[in-house]
Amino acid sequence: MSEIVVLSGSPSESSRSDLVLKYMGSLLLEKGLSVRHISVRDVPQEALFYGKYDSTEIKEIASVIENAKGVIVGSPVYKATYSGVLKALIDLLPQDVLQDKPVLPLMIGGSMSHLLAIEYTLKPLLASLKGQNLKGVYLVDTQIDKQQISNPVMDQVILERLNKQLYYFVDIVNRQKAVVL
Numbered sequence: 513m514s515e516i517v518v519l520s521g522s523p524s525e526s527s528r529s530d531l532v533l534k535y536m537g538s539l540l541l542e543k544g545l546s547v548r549h550i551s552v553r554d555v556p557q558e559a560l561f562y563g564k565y566d567s568t569e570i571k572e573i574a575s576v577i578e579n580a581k582g583v584i585v586g587s588p589v590y591k592a593t594y595s596g597v598l599k600a601l602i603d604l605l606p607q608d609v610l611q612d613k614p615v616l617p618l619m620i621g622g623s624m625s626h627l628l629a630i631e632y633t634l635k636p637l638l639a640s641l642k643g644q645n646l647k648g649v650y651l652v653d654t655q656i657d658k659q660q661i662s663n664p665v666m667d668q669v670i671l672e673r674l675n676k677q678l679y680y681f682v683d684i685v686n687r688q689k690a691v692v693l
């Protein structure tokens with residue numbers, strides 16, 4: 513089982529948020545944590561559309577998340593909130609799937625206009641699954657370079673914010689691991 517699950521909520525084939533999430537996953541690997549990246553694009557469309565919460569794939573995703581020590585959830589801003597397909601997946605997961613887990617939320621929008629979407633839409637959703645939200649990070653398209661796969665975040669201030677949030681996240685995860693050992 514992976515210690516960290518990175519859940520990517522963009523349906524886009526060339527997704528900026530997915531790139532940033534993969535970058536964060538690579539930093540976590542460097543810190544010695546095992547990481548599982550799950551994209552909504554990998555979930556069978558039929559399971560999502562027809563609400564097949566008891567399908568093998570959905571049960572497996574639920575189990576991987578339940579066994580993780582921490583979860584990062586990322587989404588593009590769509591119409592001032594998280595993507596519909598991310599919600600379609602989350603709707604199929606157990607109500608307490610994030611119980612007692614540190615959760616690092618991340619959103620990427622086209623502009624700063626919907627900066628508060630992370631506070632008023634994504635965080636409440638994750639809290640309803642009983643996740644322990646960190647502050648999280650909000651980025652805009654212009655801060656990301658899709659050509660730079662190894663590190664797509666161009667803006668230094670955002671990069672520092674991202675690293676700081678990851679540092680807090682890893683610290684909580686490691687402290688929880690130490691309690692269990």
Ligand SMILES: Cc1cc2nc3c(=O)[nH]c(=O)nc-3n(C[C@H](O)[C@H](O)[C@H](O)COP(=O)(O)O)c2cc1C
Pocket residue numbers: 522523524526527528529530587588589590591592593620621622623624625626652653
């Ligand atoms: C259907 C759709 C709706 C969007 N709605 C918003 C919005 O309400 N506010 C905003 O700031 N950006 C909006 N955007 C821009 C995306 O949030 C932005 O380009 C983001 O980086 C896309 O992430 P992705 O590449 O990971 O899919 C929208 C984009 C699409 C395709």
